[in-house]
Amino acid sequence: MKKLAVVVVVFGAIGVVAVARICGGKNISAAPSPVIPERSEAVNSAVPSPAAATAPIVPPANQTDAPLAARARPRMTNSLAEVTFKVDKVEPIPGNLLVILGQNEKKDYFTRIKTVHKLAKNLSQPEINTLYLFLNRKNNEDSLKPEEFDALKNEVSMAIMGQEKKPLNYANNLMAMYADIAHDVVWRDYLLCAALLS
Numbered sequence: 001m002k003k004l005a006v007v008v009v010v011f012g013a014i015g016v017v018a019v020a021r022i023c024g025g026k027n028i029s030a031a032p033s034p035v036i037p038e039r040s041e042a043v044n045s046a047v048p049s050p051a052a053a054t055a056p057i058v059p060p061a062n063q064t065d066a067p068l069a070a071r072a073r074p075r076m077t078n079s080l081a082e083v084t085f086k087v088d089k090v091e092p093i094p095g096n097l098l099v100i101l102g103q104n105e106k107k108d109y110f111t112r113i114k115t116v117h118k119l120a121k122n123l124s125q126p127e128i129n130t131l132y133l134f135l136n137r138k139n140n141e142d143s144l145k146p147e148e149f150d151a152l153k154n155e156v157s158m159a160i161m162g163q164e165k166k167p168l169n170y171a172n173n174l175m176a177m178y179a180d181i182a183h184d185v186v187w188r189d190y191l192l193c194a195a196l197l198s
Contacts, residue, residue, distance in 0.1 A: 086169040094127050101134055109148040116155045121164045128167045131156050154190045171198045
């Protein structure tokens with residue numbers, strides 16, 4: 001067995017030497033590296049450079065200083081504040097409206113609102129103008145409680161809207177009063193609803 005092992009080792013060594021001589025006589029080079037084609041100018045312009053990828057994103061100049069909520073909010077116009085109350089002063093006041101205006105002996109809420117519900121559907125323009133002036137009163141200009149006064153004015157507004165012929169300047173005057181912050185919040189809410197219904 002020892003002799004056999006020695007023979008195998010010897011022949012193995014001879015084989016290695018022979019292979020080395022054969023290969024050494026030839027010009028064997030390493031495998032060629034793959035050729036990567038250059039990118040076209042269009043591709044280079046489309047692919048961002050590493051510097052561009054790490055550069056901070058800068059918002060437009062007109063938005064850098066404004067908070068996010070302010071930038072998302074649409075710009076509000078000031079056209080509503082330019083609406084003016086349009087009505088001609090009426091003298092003398094039509095007699096059938098004196099009760100509603102609180103210029104009669106009975107000035108309580110129920111008497112006045114019952115009179116509103118009895119108004120005709122074809123009021124004259126002077127009567128409409130008188131009611132416009134009444135609607136433009138502030139809470140401190142009437143003897144009723146604020147909640148009663150607002151409810152009375154709301155009924156008057158509905159009576160004007162219910163006329164057979166569309167009253168002149170109705171929607172305009174509603175929005176003009178709504179824009180007047182001297183009116184209380186409840187009445188301004190009434191005005192907004194009435195304007196939407198008109």
